[in-house]
Amino acid sequence: MFLGGKGIIGLDIGSSYLKVVQLKEKKGGYELENLEMLQLPPELIVEGSIIDSLRLVESIKEVLKKAKIKAKQTSIGIAGHASVIIRRILVAEMSEDELTESIKFEAEQYVPFDIDDVAIDFQILGPSEEPGQMDVMLVAVKKDIINEYTAVVTEAGLTPVVVDVNAFALSNMYEINYEIDPDRSVALVNIGASTINLNVLKGGTSVFTRDSAVGSALHTEALQKEFDLGFEDAERLKRGEALENVEVKAADSSMRPASDEIASEILRSIDYFRSTAYQEDIHEIIISGGGALIKDFPTILAETSGLEVKVAEPFKNINVPGKFDIGYIEDVSCMAAIAVGLALRRPGDR
Numbered sequence: 001m002f003l004g005g006k007g008i009i010g011l012d013i014g015s016s017y018l019k020v021v022q023l024k025e026k027k028g029g030y031e032l033e034n035l036e037m038l039q040l041p042p043e044l045i046v047e048g049s050i051i052d053s054l055r056l057v058e059s060i061k062e063v064l065k066k067a068k069i070k071a072k073q074t075s076i077g078i079a080g081h082a083s084v085i086i087r088r089i090l091v092a093e094m095s096e097d098e099l100t101e102s103i104k105f106e107a108e109q110y111v112p113f114d115i116d117d118v119a120i121d122f123q124i125l126g127p128s129e130e131p132g133q134m135d136v137m138l139v140a141v142k143k144d145i146i147n148e149y150t151a152v153v154t155e156a157g158l159t160p161v162v163v164d165v166n167a168f169a170l171s172n173m174y175e176i177n178y179e180i181d182p183d184r185s186v187a188l189v190n191i192g193a194s195t196i197n198l199n200v201l202k203g204g205t206s207v208f209t210r211d212s213a214v215g216s217a218l219h220t221e222a223l224q225k226e227f228d229l230g231f232e233d234a235e236r237l238k239r240g241e242a243l244e245n246v247e248v249k250a251a252d253s254s255m256r257p258a259s260d261e262i263a264s265e266i267l268r269s270i271d272y273f274r275s276t277a278y279q280e281d282i283h284e285i286i287i288s289g290g291g292a293l294i295k296d297f298p299t300i301l302a303e304t305s306g307l308e309v310k311v312a313e314p315f316k317n318i319n320v321p322g323k324f325d326i327g328y329i330e331d332v333s334c335m336a337a338i339a340v341g342l343a344l345r346r347p348g349d350r
């Protein structure tokens, strides 16, 4: 209350990079207060599980120090795969209070774990086409995974106040940066090192989400194999730095199959969305995450999907003060998409 409106820290704990973003609310808009990223050693986090929590704690402390962040209140995000269930469900019409009372019972049939082992949240989307029913977005996250992440963050000296789901953090980022057209559907797709988060918004409301356990690590592995490189060299080459004996052009062509595989995976999710009852099409794809930085990827995805593909601009509507290196921010901003979405959250939000 007395901290002069210091924004909540949005901390995106990715498997390959930590991203922190802090925003300040200003005259009805936002201003960037802090942005920092730190590459993590491989295999600290595998398939969403924290393998080496000690080193992760150290890395979080390091990125906070680099960013000179004093605030404590933090919002973190959790990726999907095995620990998160997000589903659109049909429920008899009732008030939000009534559903709060009965959601556990309603959710039971959709959650393949013991209902007491998950934290449950929901959002009423509106009346359904079925009379007397309403559409509800159900979110269930395993308490184990929440505890795993909040323990690490607490150990690093922070106070976790919001635990979000990465796919939803993306829609927060979208909401403040883009005009919402009620008649258009957009697919927000974040391509990390080992996860793809997809969130389809219709008129700004999330109607479908899906996470896949593949990502841009495929590019790195392809380079390691093709040119017999260590992880670090392959990462440098991937970012467009020529190595002593490998040209960037050769690297681009050997990354093509990985890009094709990722694009096909995204298309599979989109086709799955199309095949469900919603009868909606997608008008454009907005990509973010480090995978969006692979030079040819936006074009490859546009060709594979036949849709318009844009790279996300998470700071489009956020004032970036002169003390920041604008060129750097433009170069890496799409990696910060989820962290921006997390930094927008406030305790008690739904």
Ligand SMILES: Nc1ncnc2c1ncn2[C@@H]1O[C@H](COP(=O)(O)OP(=O)(O)OP(=O)(O)O)[C@@H](O)[C@H]1O
Binding pocket: 013, 014, 015, 016, 017, 018, 191, 192, 193, 194, 195, 196, 215, 216, 217, 220, 235, 238, 239, 240, 288, 289, 290, 291, 293, 294, 295, 335
């Ligand atoms: N300039 C760049 N060009 C190409 N790829 C890049 C660049 N910078 C980072 N990457 C790649 O982006 C990936 C990191 O992106 P991101 O930070 O979105 O992933 P993450 O959040 O750590 O992973 P995940 O969400 O899957 O756990 C890495 O695979 C990295 O090699």
Ligand SMILES: [Mg+2]
Binding pocket: 012, 013, 014, 015, 192, 193, 289, 338
């Ligand atoms: Mg990520």
